[in-house]
Amino acid sequence: MKYDLSILFYPKKSQEDKKGLVPVYMRITVNGVRTELSTNRKLELLKWDNDSQRAKGRSEESRTFNNHLDNLETKVKQDYNYLINNDINITSNILRDLLGGVNQTKHFLIKIFETNNELIKKEEGYIYSPRTIGQYTTVL
Numbered sequence: 001m002k003y004d005l006s007i008l009f010y011p012k013k014s015q016e017d018k019k020g021l022v023p024v025y026m027r028i029t030v031n032g033v034r035t036e037l038s039t040n041r042k043l044e045l046l047k048w049d050n051d052s053q054r055a056k057g058r059s060e061e062s063r064t065f066n067n068h069l070d071n072l073e074t075k076v077k078q079d080y081n082y083l084i085n086n087d088i089n090i091t092s093n094i095l096r097d098l099l100g101g102v103n104q105t106k107h108f109l110i111k112i113f114e115t116n117n118e119l120i121k122k123e124e125g126y127i128y129s130p131r132t133i134g135q136y137t138t139v140l
Helices: 060-085 092-100 109-122 130-139
Strands: 005-011 021-030 033-044
Touching (some): 033 060
């Protein structure tokens, strides 16, 4: 299936705070279906360029802000290419969730220790002595 991907950054003027800063949002559109998410960055509305969808100027603040937006866009495109290459159905919600880290496997310390101990037990007598394996079990 062919997918049409579009990424757009825009300031949300309706959410201006007391300091005059507005949050910048990212809109991901796939085949006409769009989803929005916050970039977790704010700036003054006067410093926003609608044509380039980036902060105006060459100050360090503007460069850092624009680098953050570039990184978000690159990450979405990488995820998009990964899904295309693995023949996985693509939606704007899937790309949003991948960017936000939703549905990613969480690794817990106890589980990691248990897995490590199982691997070490398989090598008992070759690499690890029974006493060493006992110490790993005690640590767990």
